[in-house]
Amino acid sequence: MPGLLRVGRGGGSSSLFGEGFKLSVRRYASQSSAAPVKERRRIAVLGGGISGLTMALQLVRRLPTHDIHLYEAKKRVGGWVESEKIKVGGDLALVEGGPRSIRPASLPGLAMMSLVRSLGLEERMLSIPKTHPSAKNRYIFHSGKVNLLPNSLASAFLAVLTNRPPRLRSIIPALVHDFRTPPDLGAGAESVEDFFRRRLGPAGLKIIDNAMSAVLHGIYAADTKDLGIRSIFGFLALAEKRHGGLIRAAMPTRWNRFYRTDEEISKDNATAREMIAKEKQEGIEQLELEEQLGKATVNYMKTTSIFSFKEGIQELTNAIEEDIVQRGVTIHRGDPIKEIRASPQRLAEIVLQGGDECKFDRVVSAMPSNDLAAVWKDDPALVHLLKTDTSTVAVLNLAIRSPNPLRVPDGFGYLVPRASVDTNTLGLLGVVFDSAAVPGQESSEGNITKLTMMLGGPFFRKGFTVFDQLQSLGPGSWGLALKTKGNDDDDVPQQVQELTSMAIDTLCQNLGIPKEVLAQSAIKAKLRLQVDCIPRYDRHHLERMKELHHVLKHQEPKGGCLTLIGASYTGISVNDCVLNASRTANLLADDEGTGARGIITGLEHLAQ
Ligand SMILES: Cc1cc2nc3c(=O)[nH]c(=O)nc-3n(C[C@H](O)[C@H](O)[C@H](O)COP(=O)(O)OP(=O)(O)OC[C@H]3O[C@@H](n4cnc5c(N)ncnc54)[C@H](O)[C@@H]3O)c2cc1C
Structure with missing residues (x-):
């Protein structure tokens, strides 16, 4: 829905990045006093x-x-940041080998916004408002198909009631378990998986398998067992210490017998002390940055889901x-x-x-x-x-130029949870519907569909196609021009060609794209094997x-x-x-x- 897309200064409204913002705060300011x-x-x-x-x-x-x-x-400089234009059917399509979108939320988002402003790049931003379909619609691959995740309270209620894929009914016993389980104030270094199993009980494991693992595949390309709760969801670990549990954090404190003040929880607990000090410090930094950026910008950022730039x-x-x-x-x-x-x-x-x-x-x-x-x-x-x-990820960009736009669900993309491992022999982590997620990067928008398949991470191991095909090649990137009856690039290794074909088959299957449609399309693919690219x-x-x-x-x-x-x-x-x-x-x-x-x-x- 390009009409909702905000380009540069919120579609031309200069007040959104109000002039006269203060440069009095030195911590992030571009010029020191x-x-x-x-x-x-x-x-x-x-x-x-x-x-x-x-x-x-x-x-x-x-x-x-x-x-x-x-x-x-x-x-070249830039590290994992690498945007490239590839030619498909006479048009150019912008693809990303690394990060493709930036979230403006919270303290790190404010620091980024401060940098963007200091470089004079606000006019170049492509911001996606929270009302845009790509911000609201996220999908998950479960039970052999792509399912829309609940995006409102009503749809969440219905999803739990009907237990449709990704089968979230177990959330009820999980929350009951959390409510009944006293906090473990002395909990040591725990993985994300151990924390949720302790808090949510056996039903929590189902939620991890069916949904949460997919989210962490999408962000960290890692399994919940391999990530630490304090590094990934520090605020949840602190919520347990303060409120006695996750569901209790939403309760009024006067009705919560487990609630403890910060002084109480930090008295004999060095970990709690550290977490509280960090939270306070970040709160101060956030206020400073908000003051520097000004109210109009901060409000604008609050209504923005993600952003990128035109190029x-x-x-x-x-x-x-x-x-x-x-x-x-x-x-x-x-x-x-x-x-x-x-x-x-x-x-x-x-x-x-x-x-x-x-x-x-x-x-x-x-x-x-x-x-x-x-x-x-x-x-x-x-x-x-x-x-x-670290995790290794294979990034497969596809730019498809067809007589009519491909029918891809209207949303950001879909992720693959641990529960789908039996049907995920390819080793797919998820797919981003790039043209819908960040529209506005091509001149002939309507005819090019861009998709990015992310593979590997915890599945970059023996038995998964992505590993079996690519592990002998080492880091590299390969461009392929595809016809349905095979690739027409000679110097691309056979393994890359095979993996790309298999990945496209899987994509068509998952999204229900008929092969005949692809037969009439020009397809450009870029596969990058990004070895050790995401720290765990x-x-x-x-x-x-x-x-x-x-x-x-x-x-x-x-x-x-x-x-x-x-x-x-x-x-x-x-x-x-x-x-x-x-x-x-x-x-x-x-x-x-x-x-x-x-x-x-x-x-x-x-x-x-
Ligand atoms: C596929 C992928 C998708 C991602 N998607 C997102 C996203 O959508 N949003 C988001 O916010 N983040 C995303 N990230 C994460 C984010 O992009 C990276 O964490 C970030 O770019 C890392 O930046 P860096 O400068 O710390 O490290 P790097 O980008 O790794 O830079 C380190 C640099 O050091 C250089 N170097 C290494 N050894 C030497 C040496 N001996 N001498 C000199 N130089 C050396 C390297 O060549 C490299 O240029 C993604 C990452 C990847 C890989």
């Missing part, structure tokens, strides 16, 4: 994904006289790249970091694979932690703390991060010059990466400004 630092110290940022780019940008804005260098192993998410990284180059950041591309060494006088030396060696006053690593571990070398205990489990925060993640912070702070490896940012540590969404890079850049700039030369680990927020 502090006097510029005169000394020309040298800072290296390693890794040119969204985290490293944001760090370089915020540093050069706050420390314009510093000598800032960004090192990226590949020829895809890469517009963001392109704009940062352009900005930092203009401000004097030196970008070194195509030569990976080989080693980081400590050097006398609190300097760190980085060594490139090509042989260059450079000394810096500070080194900010925005590389994935496993890549950092590979270049760290001399400290096995620290390397152990850096090691992070397991139940020990937060403890590991605290230990890492402690070691960096007190043992001062690499001369105490090292700061860590990026998706491996403090949140995987693009927004999380922007928030944490901005936060840490400001800590660094504040410290550089005072001349204190303190140690900033980048993990301060997790270690309070």
Whole structure:
């Protein structure tokens, strides 16, 4: 329903991003009120994904006289952010190899909005309002078909009553179990699965199998057993401590015998203390950002479900790249970091694979932690703390140009839960209906249908087609021009061609698209095998991060010059990466400004 789509400033209303917003808040502001630092110290940022780019940008804005260098192993910056135009039937279709949409909600969303505004990109935004069908309609593959998930109280009630797929009736005994089960205030590091099993009982397991696993497949490409509750749903873990349960969190406190004040729950409980402190800190940051952005923008964001840009998410990284180059950041591309060494006088030396060696006053690593571990070398205990489990995902973009638009359900897409594993031999995590989810990125909108199939994650293992076909190939991307009777690209490996054909067959089956319709269409496919692309925060993640912070702070490896940012540590969404890079850049700039030369680990927020 393109009529509902808001482009740029809410479809032309300039007041939505009201002029005269305050720049008084320094934490995220693009210009500091502090006097510029005169000394020309040298800072290296390693890794040119969204985290490293944001760090370089915020540093050069706050420390314009510093000598800032960004090192990226590949020829292009952006990391997993990669938007590409592919030609299909004479038209161009924009496809995303990595992130495709950004949620403007909550603190990380505000940090992103602040960045977007500071880059002058508001006019380029494609925002999808919460009233748009793609915001309301989400589907789930269950019982061999694609089912609409309840999107209102009435439809949820009906779904429970009729127990239609995805079979949510077990929610009633699950909530009764939650109500009757006293809180476990001392619960240790639990997985998402263990937490819900404890709170919701045996019926909770059915909800995980039928629905919740699908959501986590879609966001983290991981199983509920492999994710920690505090990292993924920290607010639920805190709700249990405060209110005694999940359903009780919705009750008035005076009727809830398990309700405890923050003082009560934090008295003998260090975990609760940490969670409350973090919540308070984030509340303050949120207020600051809301004040900076202004009421009109905040209200606009509240009515927005997701957004992207006219040329895809890469517009963001392109704009940062352009900005930092203009401000004097030196970008070194195509030569990976080989080693980081400590050097006398609190300097760190980085060594490139090509042989260059450079000394810096500070080194900010925005590389994935496993890549950092590979270049760290001399400290096995620290390397152990850096090691992070990851998921591998195969992303298959399809652009189909047909005489008439394909009949795809009106909505964001569908996800595949654990319960469908027997019929999911392909290893499908979910499908995004891109043309419906973010319309407005093509000129001939009506005739091109874009879909993205995500495969792998917990299914990237023996027995699933995605693994059996691709595991021998390693990371790579392949473009295919397809006809129904086979692919017409010669240099694409056989396994890629076979997997693509099987994936398209599965898609047609799931969505009921007749093969004859595809026979009349031009189809372009792009398959990317993104190896180790999404970190998995397991139940020990937060403890590991605290230990890492402690070691960096007190043992001062690499001369105490090292700061860590990026998706491996403090949140995987693009927004999380922007928030944490901005936060840490400001800590660094504040410290550089005072001349204190303190140690900033980048993990301060997790270690309070
Ligand atoms: C398929 C997919 C879909 C996603 N969808 C969404 C979404 O819709 N919304 C959302 O919010 N998030 C999404 N995400 C998550 C989000 O995109 C990532 O978590 C985020 O982009 C990570 O950014 P980063 O800068 O921390 O890391 P990266 O993007 O991994 O950047 C790290 C950089 O370091 C470089 N590097 C590595 N080793 C070296 C070395 N030795 N020397 C120099 N450089 C090195 C790498 O080349 C890379 O460019 C998705 C991720 C993937 C993979």
